[in-house]
Amino acid sequence: MGLADVTNARCRAGSRPACPSPTLAAGQSGTPSYLLIRRNGAVTPFDPGKITVALTKAFLAVEGSSAATSRRVHDIVADLTGQIVASLTRRADSGRTFHIEDVQDQVELALMRGEHHKVARAYVLYREQRARERSAARPLAITASTLRMKTADGTLVPLDEARLAAVIAEATSGLADVSPDTILAESRRNLYDGISADELALAPILAARTLIETEPNYARVSARLLLDKLRREALSFLAGHADQATHGQMAERYGDYFEAYLHRGIAAERIDPELGRFDLGRLKAALLPERDLQFDYLGLQTLYDRYFLHVRGTRFELPQAFFMRVAMGLALREVDREARAIEFYRLLSSFDFMASTPTLFNAGTLRPQLSSCFLTTVADDLDGIFKAIRDNALLAKYSGGLGNDWTPVRGLGAHIKGTNGESQGVVPFLKVANDTAIAVNQGGKRKGAVCAYLETWHIDIEEFLDLRKNTGDDRRRTHDMNTANWVPDLFLERVDADGPWSLFSPDETPELHDLYGPAFKAAYEAYEAKAARGEMKVSRQIRAVDLWRRMLTLLFETGHPWITFKDPCNLRSPQQHIGVVHSSNLCTEITLNTSADEVAVCNLGSVNLLAHVTADGLDHARLERTVTTAMRMLDNVIDINFYTIPEARRSNLKHRPVGLGIMGFQDALQALRIPYGSDAAVHFADTSMEAVSFHAISASCDLARERGRYPSFEGSLWSKGVLPIDSIELLAQARGGLGLDRSSTLDWESLRARVTAIGMRNSNCMAIAPTATISNICGVSQSIEPAYQNLFVKSNMSGDFTVVNASLVRDLKERGLWDEVMVSDLKYYDGSVGPIDRIPNDLKTLYATAFEIETAWLIEAAARRQKWIDQAQSLNLYISNPSGRRLDETYRLAWQRGLKTTYYLRARAATHVEKSTLKGTDGKLNAVSAVLAAPPIAVPESAHGKACAIDDPDCEACQ
Structure with missing residues (x-):
């Protein structure tokens, strides 16, 4: 059966004249390309028409003879047949065979998913009856020895x-x-x-x-x-x-x-x-x-x-x-490259640390593009714009994730001197960038992925917010590109004060792009005064609260643009002496300077936190060994790397930034018996990241002694003895205070003295990326994420299979609670232990899933980590039963706590696990998804923005 036949079988009623009969199509396509293994071991051609017949009989058994002529039933059966055949053929092995029981399992599953529960029950009873008949008949089965x-x-x-x-x-x-x-x-x-x-x-x-x-x-x-x-x-x-x-x-x-x-x-x-x-x-x-x-x-x-x-x-x-x-x-x-190769091999193969996906893809190959993230600033002219798009293609070709700063591009209605015309603004060029990301798919390994950033004062900001909407002029939509707001502190201060907010075109306000903190405020207010005098060609003033509400509405509705904060990224940047952070990257954890001459590059890898905890807490000796070797590996990437554009090579060699992160955070908490939503978890986030930071900075200092300082070290915060924990004060001074615990436990004074005297090998050392794929390789939870569910189905190229929280199962076994009924209950309650009465409360708290944890705990834990990180972290926010008030409070809290960036907003919706009791199949659950349910603020459309699915390759571009 070909894919065209599957498609035909799935035709809806609206296109019935063009659709062949499901029975005819199935009969015609029952070719030996797919084979059916019968219960006696015999092999016959697979005939999808028999699925249609079986489904029709099941509906007849429930609805009577009228079902045979019902157009509704005919269409339902055709659709179900298509779903079943598509599922079977998608998962077919190289020999293209199915067992008869597998086919029947898929029929039962399709009926349950379609909520045809009475029909499914009739079908199950029929299967059981036939099984009893076969058992009574005791047919002779073919034995393995005859095969x-x-x-x-x-x-x-x-x-x-x-x-x-x-x-x-x-x-x-x-x-x-x-x-x-x-x-x-x-x-x-x-x-x-x-x-x-x-x-x-x-x-x-x-x-x-x-x-x-x-x-x-x-x-x-x-x-x-x-x-x-x-x-x-x-x-x-x-x-x-x-x-x-x-x-x-x-x-x-x-x-x-x-x-x-x-x-x-x-x-x-x-x-x-x-x-x-x-x-x-x-x-x-x-x-x-x-x-x-x-x-x-x-x-x-x-x-x-x-x-x-x-x-x-x-x-x-x-x-x-x-x-x-x-x-x-x-x-x-x-x-001694053999000795180092053995050292690196032992670390990687132990799963204590894992390099990022581009490094794993390309290390030791003819084109060793090993870097994970690239950040660019787009110039305000056609040459610069299309060079940036070309650079995107070259950087994405070898698995790089991209962040583009589009703020310099003049806005809609701005004057174009060369043609004496008016600009169409930034949106048409973003459409081209979007399509380029789709065209360059990293050699088929994963989708090209890019995130566009725009500052909140840009005149095109409202159109930018609409880029991911499902309605409107499709020529002004970017359905495949991520977008993010680059928000200055002044904007949120205006929101707090319910004040006005002015929008400008960057060709008339060029210095705003490079300013932050008090200097930005002074320049911005000067331009506002100039606009009030009628001296600005393109400007507009709106209520700050209205724009903020619209930002949150679109974030909720479409999942974009993400909220990232310009001032913390720059005020705490170690490299503020030599440039400006104009954006983050694809996954919002990188905060490096960009300019027309420099494309920022970051090289990532993550420590498996679970491997570094014991019953007594963090194993500092093991963590020090891991981080020391990992930092050497990341530093080596910079020199070995294959650079596709010269601006990336120049920047990387000059500043040598790396981004060491963590994964398995929730696994580590569970090993220590600490619930995610607790003060103890916040404390562990603080102390564990302090240890990673301490050892990473120390390792970079040691590398500087061995290999030399990075070229732009002089004048950096490092050179002044200002470490990440110290740079918090710079942000606090600019804001007039910062509500954040600043305690520490390690000997930072001696490390500070070493850094000042010896220097650093790397301008930046830490960033927490999503680790969507490498955490799967190591068998631990992603990054700093709380789990979606304790039981769910994962889909990949080989089909669907169950993933279950082994730690939970171990605890339930110890208490005599792990049985078939518990499996059924977990599936019924979407992998949540909360509603299952017989599970003790301590386990319910320990194994609470993402939407059962109050969002504020995620922010408080992230804020403690941010104390120690010289870059940022990919922080997803989970909100159950969202409202406009809750979104407002959540994102303001993130800003107030000094976070640099946030990532996806994931809101609770109608996610569910199949309530089926199928045997002999692993396709029992729906893959986890998180779709935005109802808007928190009045919205103009009913589009359902979505969070990133667990198996969404767009989320893997960093790791």
Whole structure:
């Protein structure tokens, strides 16, 4: 069945004349391209028409004979058939086979999702009746010993069931509460005579995945089974013929494989030939094959789908080779590069620290673009505008996330001297930038992504707010570009005072772009006086509160523009002696200077906080070791990096900024038995970030002693002994006070003296990025995020599978509460433990999900972290039952606490988990989403802006 047939099957009533009959279309397309495994092991062509017949019979059973001629039923059945077939074909394995039970599970799931509950019940009862009939009849099933496997050349050979059993037994070894017999039995259900090697490898993976929701350790089992598939794929590619190895066998072969992998990767132009000149014997001896076993399924599947090197889709990179390749790529210019490569490899493969996605993609390759974020300022002329758009394309090509400062571009109605005409403003150019981001998709690995920033005084600010709306002139909409407000303190002071706010075109007020704090206020008020005298060609005055309300309304309605604060970013910038921070980046954690001559670059990586806590608290010794090595790796990125434009290279070498962040924050809290919404969590956010900051600054100082200060060090806040904890006072002075705890616990005085005397290797050291993908690789919670749910379904290129909070399951087991009923309750309550009566209150508090935590706790924790960070943090805000008042209070609190930026607003809506009780399928839940429900303030349209979905690649551009 082709995709066109699926589409036809899903035609709505409005286009029925052009739609073929679902039954006819299904019958015509029931070709051998998709095969159905029947219960006796026989294989027949897959015929979607039989799905239509089964659905129709189910509706007839409930609604009577009139359903047969009902146009409504006909359309519902056609739509459901299309959904079911699309789901099956999307998840089809390389052999394009489905088991009959899988098809029936999808039928039941589609009926439940469509809320046809009576029909679904009738269908379930029918299935149970037929199962009893089959059991009574005791049909003879084909045995595994009679099955054959089809090799790559088409030869049929006996299926090696003994190896299948051995691989499953090895995958379950050492893991509690998992059953190899259960996986083997479920795997046999999907075997048939003539099965391909790929399908045979996939069968136990799919079997184990269905069990994850009942026991989290099956996620580890699934990963180990995927490893077996990957080993066969990689070894066969390198050998040129079918080859495979169990994990135990591979432990003996890993070194030889690694050497062959490097040579083949170099020959295929996937790996830098310089890596072949390392002392490979020394590196081979350092490989740790046992670390292949520490992945959860989501982490390894993520690497398999998007990170491992391949030739025409065939992966030939195993996990430890992947980590060693990245480590070698980062050690290329070290004196003893083998020793450093081993040091870097051990850190990466331990999951204590993980480099950012561009570094993982490209380290050790022919084009090592390793940097994560790029910030640009767009000039106010056609050459500058289109150069900026071209730069966006070049920077995005190799996985960079972009932040563009558009404030200098003159506004709508401004005079154009060259043509004696009027400007169309910034919006038409933003449309071009939007389409460029879509066109340059980073080699198919992930979408290009860019965020446009505009200051609140720009004359086009109101049109800018509307860019993400779903109504209006589509030529003045950017549906794929992120947008952010760059808000000066003066604006919020005017909001507080219910005062006026003046809008200008930057060609008439050029210095406003580069001013902040008291200097901005003085210049801005001077321009207001000038406008009052009628001396400004383009200006307008509005009520500040009205603009603020509109900003919050559009943020709520469309998810954009985000709210970021200009003054804290600049007043606390270590580099204010040499430039101005004009915007943040794609994910709002980078705050670096930009200009016409400099494109800011930042190089990211994140510490796994969970790996650095014990029952007694933070393990400072381990954290110091991790941060010291991580900072060296990040500093190396700057020199090794492949720069696509000269302005980026010039800036990066001059200032050498890096952004060390954290992930697994909520996991660390749960390990310490600290609820997210508590004073203890705020204190831990404070002290843990203090430790990261202390060790990061100390490591950069040590690198300065070894390698020299960064070139623009003199005159910086660092050179004056002003560390991030000290720069808070600069912001407090400008505002006349700042309500923020400024306590500390470490020896900052001695570190301050070292920095002043020795210097810093890096202008900036810390930034907390979203870590959307690398946290999945490490198996921890994203960044500083509270969890959406404790049980949800993740969707990726291989289908849907359950993710469950293993820590919660462990606690429930200890109290005798983990059973099938609990799984059902968690699904019914959307992964929340709050409404489940039999869960004790202490666990309800500890495992509260994002929308069950008061938003103020997120801001207070972020404010404590911001004390220690020289850049910013990607801070998502979660609000349950939002209102205009709550949004206003939330964002004002963020400003009052001195936060530099905020990221997505995520508001509670009708998210739900399937209430189905399907067996034998892992497609039980809807993927988590967070859509904005009802506007907090009167809005002109009913568009439903959305928060970032868990599997949204747009959120991965930083990490």
